[in-house]
Amino acid sequence: xxxxxxLLLTAAAAAIAAPRLxxxxxxxVRVIVPFAPGGQSDTVMRLLQPRMAEHLGVPVVVENRPGAxxxxxxxxxxxxxxxxxxLFFDSFGFVVQPLVQRxxxxxxxxxxxxxxxxxxxxxxxxxxxxxxxxxxxxFINAAKQRQGVPFGSPGxxxxxxxxxxxxxxxxxxxxEHVAYRGGADAARDLAAGNLDAAISTANSLxxxxxxxxxxxxxxxxxxRRGTMADLPTIAESGFPGFDLTSWNGIFAPAAxxxxxxxxxxxxxxxxxxxxxxxxxxxASGNDxxxxxxxxxxxxxxxxxxxxxxxxxxxxxxxx
Numbered sequence: 001x002x003x004x005x006x007l008l009l010t011a012a013a014a015a016i017a018a019p020r021l022x023x024x025x026x027x028x029v030r031v032i033v034p035f036a037p038g039g040q041s042d043t044v045m046r047l048l049q050p051r052m053a054e055h056l057g058v059p060v061v062v063e064n065r066p067g068a069x070x071x072x073x074x075x076x077x078x079x080x081x082x083x084x085x086x087l088f089f090d091s092f093g094f095v096v097q098p099l100v101q102r103x104x105x106x107x108x109x110x111x112x113x114x115x116x117x118x119x120x121x122x123x124x125x126x127x128x129x130x131x132x133x134x135x136x137x138x139f140i141n142a143a144k145q146r147q148g149v150p151f152g153s154p155g156x157x158x159x160x161x162x163x164x165x166x167x168x169x170x171x172x173x174x175x176e177h178v179a180y181r182g183g184a185d186a187a188r189d190l191a192a193g194n195l196d197a198a199i200s201t202a203n204s205l206x207x208x209x210x211x212x213x214x215x216x217x218x219x220x221x222x223x224r225r226g227t228m229a230d231l232p233t234i235a236e237s238g239f240p241g242f243d244l245t246s247w248n249g250i251f252a253p254a255a256x257x258x259x260x261x262x263x264x265x266x267x268x269x270x271x272x273x274x275x276x277x278x279x280x281x282x283a284s285g286n287d288x289x290x291x292x293x294x295x296x297x298x299x300x301x302x303x304x305x306x307x308x309x310x311x312x313x314x315x316x317x318x319x
Contacts (some may be wrong), residue, residue, distance in 0.1 A: 014176055022300045028059040031087045031250070034073025035066045038184035040099040040201035040254070044119055044248050045089045047241050047280055051271035054306060056263070066181045069093055069155045078106035080253050082300060084260040088251040095304040096157030099311065100318045113318045115250040115261055117291030117299060119281055122221030122245050124231065125167075126205045126214045127197045136218045136237040140171045148174035151197040152186035155179050157318055158185075159246040160199035162307065163234075165316040170239050190214055201246065202228055202285025220244045226282055247289075249296050263292050
């Protein structure tokens, strides 16, 4: 009798939930990008947008909500209903925010469910056109002579910020961090000559090097990559083991049903499988990755541990 009653209650709950899930699946999907338009995250998500919409059968709307290193956008998604209609598209900075932000109304480590990693991307150190250095050794010498070089990054806690701190620590130089609201903003100041250097994504900075408005110095990844194979890595330029690589991925609010996570993961994979999308991602310095939700969660845990170790090694300030 008890088993029969339990089954009846379960069936009734499922019958009530099914229309709600169906209604949620019929609504447009809003993807919050916590950075300014034109930067790495915005560009990647807008490449995925049409193919994800095609797979889901509903419009996918990208909304830029920059500020506070991504926390403003994150807060919107953390407070959203866990029905798959509001998603978060973030970068490596996601694992840094728990060390940076204080007093947020949500916890980065528990407020989100990983859906899929979609790209991996090295950062690149670039200097303005008239900076007196053509390689990393020259950059380090210039920093020593000037007793410091200001460099821009897409924001506090990004790979650009971390790479600058780690390079300064290992090379024994002073690099003054200038945090921007995104890579596109840093690139504009670099192109205008208002900034000596920047460490940001290839998507943001490589266009400047292609038309000689800036000069590429080195990559932050362990190995040379794709369209930037002409640039050496920091690791091969005298700092073995130097390896900092960013990524982008999709998150849903915590407590989003597993079936919904699976559906969203499949939509991301559908977009990444498109040859035109893969080609455009690769051309902008990104490695396309059709990562599972489980693998993405493991990457987040691993990178979080790496950041904590880096902060301990360099003594860098993240606030």
